Amino acid sequence: MTKSLFLRRPSTAFLAGWFFALLVFGGWSIASPVSSAPDEPSHAVKAEATVRGMFTGAPTDQVGIESFSLPRDISDLGGAMACTAAQPTTSALCQPDLGMFPSSEFAATSGVGSYNPVYYALVGWPSLFLEGDEAIIGMRLASALINGVFIGVMFWAAAQMTRGSSLVAWIAVALTPMATYLGGMINPNGVEITGCAALASVAWLIVHDRAASRLASRASMLAASGIVAGNARSASPLFVALIVVAVLLTVPLERVRELIRRRQVWIAAGVSVLGLGFAAVWTALVAAPAGFIPSSDPARDGIAQAVVHTLGATENYGTEMIGVLGWFDTGLPQPVYFGWTAGIGFLVIGALAFARRRFLLASVVLMIALLLVPSLLQAPSAATYGYIWQGRYSLPVFVGMVIVAGLGWQHSRRPDERWSRPVTIVVAAAAVAQIVSFATAYRRFSVGVARPFRDVLTGDAWQAPGGLVFVTGLFVVGAVGLAITGISISQALERTPADDLWSDEPSGGLSARLEHAAPAHRQDSVESPVVRAAERPPS
Structure with missing residues (x-):
């Protein structure tokens, strides 16, 4: 049987995932009015300042707020530009044209002025040569490009898993409408989410797949995902560590020791420690002393009461993880919430009921962490x-939990069990829900939530650059393309005999040669006694 192109060349799965994800994220980038995303004015100012060599701003008389001197036509993003914030019935027609502001220096303020500069350096560069709305959309698209890379990495990992035909379904569940929305905005939360999802996928691939000839590329992907995600926000290194530890819990200690002895792994680990170390040092010495913007809620409770209050808000956090867009002013249709909750429940029940031993432990660790x-x-x-x-803020842990629990569930079942039907249903349903969410948000900014969808076509409706047909087509093609690509990878994995999934030449000494000599056993988990026996050299 001829293997699928995605399986023969995983790089094609990466490119397809990246391209279609870029359309999805780019659709959000273009279809959302300037200053309509959560905290985006602050993040945009920080990005513009970072690429101009200003890594922290001047303190102001407001706690957590810093000031930067920037051209006004790209940085005056508050006030009238944020007229839709918390006003769900107000359309984006209330906004002035950002490009009409002069390019003279302006004291722009930001509530994230002392945040880690890595993400902002990666996305701020379009503001160096674009003006007005184009500068904001350009930075959004730069962010979408990075997030698209991480989606491509997940598809690349999926195409190499011998027992990972369900991965694309868990990716679809993990990437909620809120996650894809943030992926198209200027917000480090987006790359934190997609980076952690890619981290979980590649980490699983490394520890459960013994193809030594591909270890270098996989370790590189792991390090890149961890470093970018870990430098997104102050808590990001904690999330990265949680996911890596959870994945390592799914294999015996001897497998972990074997990996540590591999040169590719300890080099990647060393680079990752340096990258995450930078994040920790920046948080401790720069971000934390600068402080954060206090909540507008006057409540200031002690630790015990705050723990009780926060646990009591878990249901609200769950709704927000699925999607409350804009400045908490754009809810999604109830069927989207119900459907996504059902998908998460399906995963959690399946993992708790069927995942065995180490897989169950890793899943429970991340579930408890999420709570x-x-x-x-x-x-x-x-x-x-x-x-x-x-x-x-919980989405980085959530995506890791979904991927680890889902793959743990599959690995705990029979190797010949078919997952193509549930994968197709989950992925297709998620794509439809993403499109419905996009349409809901577009209506909100075009005419406000009080008016029907048909009014989007009227002359007094706000329209995104390029028009309704263009941005909607962009998003729909991306969502459908991701769904078809993911389903194709899953079905190809199930059609291809296990032996054919391990056609690459081994490298790495006696252990790899012994593994290559007995490909029939490679469908087993790394904890299988059959595989462990094959690893021992003859006496």
Whole structure:
């Protein structure tokens, strides 16, 4: 049987995933009015300042707010530009044209002025040669490009998994409408989410797949995903560590030791430690002393009360993780919430009921982390800053949990069990829900939530650059393309005999040669005694 092109050349899966994801994220980038995304004015100012060599701003009389001197036509993003914020019935027609502002220096303020500069350096460069709305959209597209890379990495990993035909379904569940929306905005939360999802996928591939000849490229992908995601926000290194530890829990200790002895792995680990070390040092020495913007909620509770309050808000956080767009002013249709909740419930019940031993342990660790991380990070500072946690901040842990629990479930079942039907249903349903969410958000900014969808076609409706047909077509092609690509990879994995999935030449000494000599056993988990016996050299 001839293998699928995606399986023969995983780079094609990467390119397809990247391209279609770029259309999805780019659709959000273009279809969302300037200053309509959460905290985007602050993030845009920080990005513009970073690429101009200003890594921190001048302090102001407001806690957590810093000032930068920037051209006004790209940085005056508050005030009238944010007229839709928390006003769901107001369309984007209320906004002035950003390009009409003069290019003279302006004291632009940001609530993230001392944040880690890595993400902002990667996305701020379009502001060096674009003006007005084009500069903001250009930076959004730069962010979409990076997020698209991480989606491509996930598809690349999926095409190489011998028992990973379900991965694309878990990717579809993990990337909620909120996650894809953030992927098209100027916000480090987006790359934190997609980077952690890619990290979980590649880490699983490395520890459960013994193809030594591909270890260097996989280790490189792992390090890149971890470093970019880990430098996104102050809590990001914690999320990266949680996901890596959870994946390592799914294999025996001897497998971990074997990997550590590999040169490619310890080089990637060393680079990752340096990258994450930079993030930790920046947070400790720069970001934390600068402070954060206090909550507008006057409540300032002690640790114990803050823990109880935060745990009580878990349901709200769950809704926000699925999607409350804009400045918490754009909810999604109830069927989207119900459907996504059902998909998450299907995964959690399946993992808890069927995942065995180490897979169950790793899944439970991340499930508990998802529940407790908001309390652990928010409660100690609640007396000073109030309640500032939002559901989207939990998405990096959520995507890791979904991928690890889902793959653990599949690995705990029979190797010949077919997953193509549930994968197709989940992926197709997620694509439809993404399109419905996009249409809902577009209607909100075009005419406001009080008017029907048909009014988007009227003359007094706001339209995105390029028009309704262009941006909608962009998004729909991307969503459908991702779904078809993912389903194709899953079905190709199930059609291809296990032996044919291991056609690359081994490298790495006696262990790899022995593995190559017995490909029939490679469908087993790395914890299989058959595989462990094959690893021992003859006496």
